[in-house]
Amino acid sequence: MKPELQRVLESRKRDQLIRTRKQEEETHRKVSPLEAELLKRHQKLDELDRQQQRGQDDSMKAPEFVKVKENLRRTSFQKEEKDV
Template identity: 50%
Template sequence: MLDLDAAEKQTTDRLCEEKPGYGNHKKETSVGRQRLARQSTADCSGDEGIRLRKLNGSSVEAPSYQNLHRELLLSHKRGLLLEEKPELKRVLEQRRLELHKEEEMAKRRPSDLETELRKRQQKMQEYEQEEIRQRENQQKIPEFVRVKDNLRRTQTSE
């Protein structure tokens, strides 16, 4: 009987050593060892095998996860993540802002300065278009006619 208890104890100790946290809470009394041995054989033995149970907040990846989370929070506080928006979102935001500005400009009445500047711009465009038309007309005229006109001008100017 003692040999069976000792054999069970050795196998359960070997199996339970793989589980973190087991073995630290065992009592030193022989009666306590037998009770724990029987309980641990019931816990450790079974068709399902050894189940490792994660304790809250004590995973292997916890320190790296905590460091990453801390770094993320710090960079968020500093505002470093604002630059890291996806390009598509940034472009869409810019377009939305531009459209909003254009709508506001269209809604409000133009000032006197703006109207005067637009009038001048229109006059300049008309003048440039007129010059372009004159050049095109001169290019359509045959060369001998242009030379003849130039000769007449030089004779009259002398």
């Protein structure tokens, strides 16, 4: 039989270990606010890249006269900005 003091010390030590393990698990599970923001930003940038890629793919499929018309719009718009 163990003395009462030793049993109490062992139980406290065991409880301490359990608490520290739980805290470690929680820190690994929980995402910090900074990590959440970084994840949102990364997802947003990925979505913008996909949209740009789709836009480029669409412009590649467009007939030649549509491309020329877009270029004319850009040049006329740039001229207007310079005149102002």
